[in-house]
Every structure is written in C-alpha cells, then in structure tokens.
Amino acid sequence: xxxxxxxxxxxGPAGMRAAxxxxxxxxxxxxxxxxxxxxxxxxxxxxxxxxxxxxxxSKRGIDIMQLMIDDIVNHPKLTVIxxxxxxxxxxxxxxxxxIGETYHRIQANAIVVAAGASEKAIPFENNDxxxxxxxxxxxxxxxxxxxxxGHKVLMVGSGNIGLIVTYQLLQAGVEVVKLxxxxxxxxxxxxxxxxxxxxGVDIETNMSxxxxxxxxxxxxxxxxxxxxAWQGIEGTEEIIECDVICMAVGLAPLTELxxxxxxxxxxxxxxxxxxxxxxxxxxxxxxxVYACGDMAGIEEASSAMMAGEIAGLSAAVDLGYHxxxxxxxxxxxxxxxxxxxxxxxxxxxxxxxxxxGVLS
Amino acid sequence: MRIKNHPILGFKARKTITFTFDxxxxxxxxxxxxxxxxxxxxxxxxxxxIHRKRPRGFYCAIxxxxxxNMIVNGAPNVRTCITPLEEGMDVRMQDGKGRVE
Numbered sequence: 001x002x003x004x005x006x007x008x009x010x011x012g013p014a015g016m017r018a019a020x021x022x023x024x025x026x027x028x029x030x031x032x033x034x035x036x037x038x039x040x041x042x043x044x045x046x047x048x049x050x051x052x053x054x055x056x057x058s059k060r061g062i063d064i065m066q067l068m069i070d071d072i073v074n075h076p077k078l079t080v081i082x083x084x085x086x087x088x089x090x091x092x093x094x095x096x097x098x099i100g101e102t103y104h105r106i107q108a109n110a111i112v113v114a115a116g117a118s119e120k121a122i123p124f125e126n127n128d129x130x131x132x133x134x135x136x137x138x139x140x141x142x143x144x145x146x147x148x149x150g151h152k153v154l155m156v157g158s159g160n161i162g163l164i165v166t167y168q169l170l171q172a173g174v175e176v177v178k179l180x181x182x183x184x185x186x187x188x189x190x191x192x193x194x195x196x197x198x199x200g201v202d203i204e205t206n207m208s209x210x211x212x213x214x215x216x217x218x219x220x221x222x223x224x225x226x227x228x229a230w231q232g233i234e235g236t237e238e239i240i241e242c243d244v245i246c247m248a249v250g251l252a253p254l255t256e257l258x259x260x261x262x263x264x265x266x267x268x269x270x271x272x273x274x275x276x277x278x279x280x281x282x283x284x285x286x287x288x289v290y291a292c293g294d295m296a297g298i299e300e301a302s303s304a305m306m307a308g309e310i311a312g313l314s315a316a317v318d319l320g321y322h323x324x325x326x327x328x329x330x331x332x333x334x335x336x337x338x339x340x341x342x343x344x345x346x347x348x349x350x351x352x353x354x355x356x357g358v359l360s
Numbered sequence: 361m362r363i364k365n366h367p368i369l370g371f372k373a374r375k376t377i378t379f380t381f382d383x384x385x386x387x388x389x390x391x392x393x394x395x396x397x398x399x400x401x402x403x404x405x406x407x408x409x410i411h412r413k414r415p416r417g418f419y420c421a422i423x424x425x426x427x428x429n430m431i432v433n434g435a436p437n438v439r440t441c442i443t444p445l446e447e448g449m450d451v452r453m454q455d456g457k458g459r460v461e
Contacts, residue, residue: 034423035442041422046368060368083442085423101435118424130404130417137421137441145396146371146389148361172363216415217404254424 004030004079006315007095007108009086009257012040013301014293014308015114016068019078021312022112025321028077030106032097034085038073039065040116041136042301044143046171047164049302050189061301062143068305086115089261091286110288110315113258114308117251117272117294122156125211131218135165135248142172150244154221155179155201156209160188160300162248166196169246177242180207182226189345210237212245221245253295261286270352271297280358281330282311283318290315297356299349303340306333361400379449394440394451395421395428406430406440410456430454 006022008015011033022029037043045061056064072078081097084104088096094107119134121127131150133141135157138149153174155166158181166176179196184205186193197203206226213220225236252273259265264277264285276284276291284291292311293304310333316323323329341349353359363371374389381398388397395406395418405415406428419427423442432438433450436458440451 036444119420128409128414128416130406130415133418134420134425137419140421141396141399141418142363143369145392145400146363146366146369147396147400148363149399150361171367173365217417 001094002104002106004028004106004108005319006030006110006112007032007093007106008112008114009089009095010040010114010116010293010295011035011038011080012114012116012293012304013042013065013068014295014304014311015040015112016072017305017308018112018114018290018292018312018315019072020068021309021323022316023072023075023077025313025316025319025323026077027316027319027321028079029075030079030081030108031072032081032084032086032095034083036083038069038080038082042068044136044139045301046143046168057302064301086257089113089257091262093289110290110319112290112292112308112311112315113276113284113295114291114293114304114311115254115257115295117253117298119247120250120252121247122209122249124209126214126218127209127212129212129214129218130216131214131243132212132245132247135161135246138244138246139165139168142168142174148172148174149246150242151175152177152242153244153246154209154223154240154242155246155248157181157248157250158183158186158188158193158203158205159248159250160192162246163188163192163196165246165248166201167192167199170196170199170201176201177240178223179203180209180223181205182208182230208232209245213239218243218245251294251298253298255295258284258289258291258295261289263289263291266356268297268352268355270348271356275356277356278358280334281314282307283314288315288318297349297352299341303337306337306340309333361402377445377447379445379447379451381451382453388445392445394430394432394438394443394445394449396441397445398440398451405453407454429458431458436460 005028042061042065084097086097210222210224224232290311292307407416419425423439428440431452
C-alpha cells in the first residue's frame with residue numbers, strides 16, 4: 001500500500017490552500033481529486049470575486065484558481081492524483097480510491113478532507129425530466145465545455161448562485177425567461193440582482209415551481225404563487241415556456257466519507273445539513289483528520305480558501321512541523337473570516353457555526 | 361448548442377472527436393466529456409430510471425448524481441459527465457443497474 005504524510009481529498013479552493021500551507025511547512029502532500037482538472041468549482045467561476053485584497057477580490061474565479069495552482073503545482077513534495085474518486089475512508093487513515101476500474105489504497109499520517117458539496121433539489125411533479133438541471137451543472141456545461149444548456153431558461157432561486165448563473169447564461173447568449181424565488185425577498189447580493197434586472201430579467205419573489213411539463217424532456221414549467229407558509233395558492237398558476245428549469249436552491253455538504261470513517265457528525269440546517277463536528281482549528285473528532293471548505297458548512301470560495309489555510313496549518317503543527325508566525329497567521333485568517341461573515345448576509349453562517357460550537 | 365461568442369471566455373478551435381452513441385455516429389470536441397458532447401449534439405436523455413423507465417438527463421455535471429451513467433466500451437455505470445471523450449468510444453444507454461460480466 002502507498003503511503004503519504006498528508007493526504008488532501010479535493011483540489012478545490014479549500015484543498016489547494018491547505019496543500020500550500022502544508023508544503024510551506026515542509027510536509028509531503030498528496031492531493032487527490034475526481035476531476036481531471038485542479039480547482040474544484042472555481043473552474044467555472046467567470047465572475048469577479050468580492051471580499052478583501054488578500055483573497056483576490058476583483059479577480060475572476062478562474063484566474064484565482066490559476067494563481068492557486070501555480071502556487072503549488074511544481075513543488076517537489078507534492079503528488080497530484082487526478083481522475084480519482086475517493087470511495088472509502090477508515091479510522092486508521094487508510095483511504096480507498098478508484099481510477100477507471102482499478103481500486104487503490106493509500107495510508108496517510110494526516111488527512112485534510114475538502115470534498116465540497118452537492119446541489120439540492122426541490123420536489124415538484126416531473127422534477128426528474130431531462131432539462132431540469134442544477135445551476136452548477138449549467139455553469140459547468142457553459143463555462144468549462146462551451147455548451148449551452150438550452151434556449152430558454154426558468155431560473156429557480158435568487159441566492160448568489162441563481163443570480164450569477166443567470167448573468168452567465170445571458171453572457172452565453174441564452175434567454176432567461178424569469179427568475180423565481182420562494183422567499184419574500186432576494187437571497188443574494190443586490191449588486192448581482194440589479195445587474196440582471198438591468199438586462200431585463202424579471203425577478204419574482206413568493207413563487208415556486210408547481211410542475212415541469214413535457215414527456216421526454218422539459219417543454220414548459222407551471223409556476224405558482226406561495227402563501228406565507230410557502231404553500232402554493234390555487235388559481236395563481238402560470239405557464240412559462242422554457243426548455244430548461246435551472247435549480248439554484250442550495251447545497252448540501254458531502255460528508256459521507258467522514259461519516260463512513262466514524263467522525264462525529266451534526267445536523268446544522270444553517271450550514272446546509274449534516275456537517276462534521278470540528279473545532280475552530282478545523283480538527284474533526286478523529287485524530288489528525290481535518291475538514292474544511294463547503295463540506296464543513298456551505299459558504300463561498302473566499303471563506304473556503306481561508307478555512308483551507310487554517311486546516312493546513314493545524315495539520316502541519318500536529319505533524320510536528322514548526323510553522324513560522326503560526327499564531328499571527330491563524331489570528332489574521334480568523335479575523336478575515338469574521339470580516340467576511342459580518343453583516344446580514346453572514347447571519348445564517350454565524351448562527352450555524354455557533355450551533356456547531358465553533359463561534360461563541 | 362455550442363457557445364459561439366463569449367465576452368470573457370475565448371473558446372479556441374478544438375479538434376473533432378468521433379464516437380458512437382447507441383450505434384449512431386456523433387462528433388464532439390477535444391476537451392469534452394462524453395455527456396457534454398452528447399448535450400452539444402442535442403441529446404438530452406442519457407438514462408432511464410430503474411423501475412419506472414422515466415427519462416433521465418444531465419443533472420449535476422460533477423459525478424455526484426448518477427443520472428448520466430451509461431455503458432462505455434462495454435463497461436456499465438460510467439459517469440459520463442466526468443469521463444473525457446475519446447476517439448472511437450462506444451457509448452450506449454444502460455438498461456437498469458448494469459451487469460458485471
């Protein structure tokens with residue numbers, strides 16, 4: 001069986017930043033990802049990021065990704081395993097992964113798990129028809145492969161993903177017929193919402209999908225108004241002609257691997273569902289196993305980067321490395337994270353982290 | 361279904377890759393996954409639900425959901441959304457859960 005000093009599962013923003021910190025400390029790192037590209041979901045983020053200078057604000061996600069890759073990829077102590085899906089994790093830090101049809105094993109002294117999240121769906125009649133796509137999938141199709149998802153799109157959900165993907169659909173030359181939101185107000189940043197409104201996209205709140213219409217694929221959607229209890233109101237139905245219903249209704253952390261390993265898990269609605277119980281240094285309940293990024297609670301790429309750094313630093317210290325300026329660096333990262341989580345948009349995440357015991 | 365003009369992304373000219381889907385010849389581009397090539401060619405149904413045989417298409421695009429599992433070069437349950445397209449691939453719709461030969 002292969003061995004490595006530190007294994008990082010997932011080469012998105014959290015995993016790559018953790019790798020950088022571990023490599024800087026002198027550790028030998030293996031970075032494993034199921035895709036054939038490094039970058040995770042940053043591979044399709046064509047929009048400019050907000051936040052602080054240190055987290056590359058006003059650069060596009062795809063450019064931030066390239067910077068992070070360049071930062072680590074030629075390091076002599078880094079091994080990258082691509083096209084490899086991790087399918088098993090055990091308490092003795094043995095990890096099983098599949099490449100093509102072959103099963104491999106690797107044992108690590110420390111593991112940073114940054115497996116990301118999967119997109120949620122909502123129940124309605126015919127929600128399994130081809131043409132009902134998750135928003136991230138639409139982004140992948142357009143921005144990674146250069147393929148349009150369809151001709152006319154109904155967007156469901158007004159969080160930042162729904163707003164940004166709407167804008168990206170327009171950039172790709174696809175019509176967005178309407179954006180609907182079940183809550184009574186727009187969920188994402190108003191700057192994103194204003195941008196798509198200026199481009200003529202109608203945003204309606206208190207609305208949801210009643211059913212998708214079509215036999216072999218989506219031909220239209222029936223939407224309806226919701227009451228205060230989020231129940232559909234009979235008689236308010238409206239038929240929207242579209243060939244894509246794009247679901248931007250939130251994400252759920254991919255905690256299955258940590259569950260299998262026996263790590264302590266907790267349900268925290270505000271963090272997206274089941275999340276690993278971690279301390280403020282991102283240590284899970286299993287010795288020398290760390291969790292960060294969306295898998296440790298749904299946030300965004302900027303916070304995933306900082307959390308990845310903290311997890312990487314913790315792993316380096318626990319592996320016995322002397323990390324210069326450790327205390328200052330961690331304090332600065334925590335400070336930046338709390339800035340990012342400040343204000344009304346960070347309320348949910350702050351509440352979730354309090355439930356988890358990470359914030360007091 | 362290919363994006364021709366984009367304000368941010370420059371899609372360079374890419375090599376054509378020929379493959380078959382259920383015996384019919386299709387063409388994709390270098391850099392495509394099997395599923396992105398099929399979608400670009402207008403194929404939206406990629407599988408059927410196991411019990412009720414309802415049509416299933418692209419859904420997550422990152423290997424999470426199993427909606428695009430197909431038989432590729434004889435091997436069932438290939439996640440076509442994360443499998444790079446290769447010249448001459450034999451891609452088929454899968455019936456049920458797939459069998460181990």
